[in-house]
Amino acid sequence: MPIVSVRRDELFQALGQTYTDDEFDELCFQYGLELDEVTSEKEQMEREKGVGKAEGASEIVEYKVEIPANRYDLLCMEGLARGLKIFLEKEKAPRYKPVPAVSGQTQRLVIDSSTAQVRPHCVAAVLRGVTLDESRYKNFIDLQDKLHENLCRRRTLVAIGTHDLDTIEGPFSYEALPPQEIKFTPLGQTKEFTAPELMEMYSVESHLKPYLHIIRDKPVYPVIYDKNRVVLSMPPIINGEHSKITLATRNIFIESTATDLTKARIVLDMMVSMFSEYCTQPFTVEMAEVVQPDGTVLTYPDLPYRKEVVSASQISKQIGASIPTKEMARLLTKMCLESEALPDGDSIEVEVPPTRADILSQIEKSYL
Numbered sequence: 001m002p003i004v005s006v007r008r009d010e011l012f013q014a015l016g017q018t019y020t021d022d023e024f025d026e027l028c029f030q031y032g033l034e035l036d037e038v039t040s041e042k043e044q045m046e047r048e049k050g051v052g053k054a055e056g057a058s059e060i061v062e063y064k065v066e067i068p069a070n071r072y073d074l075l076c077m078e079g080l081a082r083g084l085k086i087f088l089e090k091e092k093a094p095r096y097k098p099v100p101a102v103s104g105q106t107q108r109l110v111i112d113s114s115t116a117q118v119r120p121h122c123v124a125a126v127l128r129g130v131t132l133d134e135s136r137y138k139n140f141i142d143l144q145d146k147l148h149e150n151l152c153r154r155r156t157l158v159a160i161g162t163h164d165l166d167t168i169e170g171p172f173s174y175e176a177l178p179p180q181e182i183k184f185t186p187l188g189q190t191k192e193f194t195a196p197e198l199m200e201m202y203s204v205e206s207h208l209k210p211y212l213h214i215i216r217d218k219p220v221y222p223v224i225y226d227k228n229r230v231v232l233s234m235p236p237i238i239n240g241e242h243s244k245i246t247l248a249t250r251n252i253f254i255e256s257t258a259t260d261l262t263k264a265r266i267v268l269d270m271m272v273s274m275f276s277e278y279c280t281q282p283f284t285v286e287m288a289e290v291v292q293p294d295g296t297v298l299t300y301p302d303l304p305y306r307k308e309v310v311s312a313s314q315i316s317k318q319i320g321a322s323i324p325t326k327e328m329a330r331l332l333t334k335m336c337l338e339s340e341a342l343p344d345g346d347s348i349e350v351e352v353p354p355t356r357a358d359i360l361s362q363i364e365k366s367y368l
Helices: 008-015 021-031 041-049 077-087 113-117 134-149 195-202 209-214 261-278 312-319 325-334
Strands: 003-007 034-040 061-066 097-099 107-111 121-127 158-164 172-177 221-225 231-234 252-258 284-291 297-300 306-311 339-341 347-352
Touching: 003 008, 003 077, 003 134, 008 061, 008 077, 021 034, 021 077, 034 041, 077 134, 077 261, 077 325, 107 121, 113 172, 121 261, 121 297, 134 158, 134 261, 158 231, 158 261, 172 252, 195 209, 221 252, 231 252, 252 261, 261 284, 306 312, 312 325, 325 339, 325 347
Parallel strands: 097 284, 107 172, 107 284
Antiparallel strands: 003 061, 034 061, 121 252, 121 284, 158 252, 172 221, 221 231, 284 297, 306 347, 339 347
16 A cells, blocks of 8 residues: 655645544544554664764654555545535535646647657646645655656656646657667766766666666667657656746646556646646646657547446445445445436446546445
8 A cells, every 4th residue: 555645734724623642543433544654754764773963853743544445546645634624514526627828839749650669658647837845845745756766667657757847849740669779877976977868877776767677678768858859757756847837837748658648648638637736827748749650640638537436325335334325326426426316316427527436336335
């Protein structure tokens, strides 16, 4: 089960209410989560390195919350706070909406046929008019890391790249080239390296070393360029320094390359839905066009909503508890599944939002 670390006071501010540790533990239990630990950076460092060796470490209290592996929408403070507020019936679930480019010029990414040799799929979207601060930036990066480790299967299925759109220029191209032909300044560096040099450098770097095997022995490596041949990323290893996100970033271009297109779409939907609340128009996401090697143009993000009709009596039978139809509809709504009891007294119309990719059928709904 993934563990999400959130700053207690920041979470309470988002929830509009404070709790004792025991009260929050109970809230987590009611929701189906577990408060794994109450700690701080200083406490963790003292535990690992010894008392007196944590000078300067933060004493801000952190909650470490254990999240079900299939609840990707709870893997960051934003999603956790949103889910809990909906559960507490303090607010309704937001409507996530793909919108056309404000400027009228849609960002476009073209996939070259060469990528079929290594990592054939790519999806993209834009978060427009984002306002970041230190905490939001940290949460944004943390969500990428959690998705990479979880749904993305340590980047083997999907790798996420996020870029300051104002530092690059579309249209973008997704290509696969012989390693020696790829040269750029990677994130956190000040000079250019060839791809083979990067692979050698990262072979002794603990953070990136685990991902090198994904492409190391391929005849070509994936790379994303902008119009001016500026490298955005060499997925699934590293982004370019040129387009890195900072606190001053206002427009974010997100690309996800993948061996599994379905997972890539889900990952993109999760990234943009979680942080679209900070856009100029909250919960809207600017669409991008992705041109396939055969010339087909696909538009992302999907952000799909779908409706299903389920039987309250059948669900009650499956979970072993008799719940009245209207009460079941209310409980489903509290779990971010807008629901309405239908006139026949047994049927419930359930709307599944893009953030609940874990819901596949009535069987899954029975175990919420």
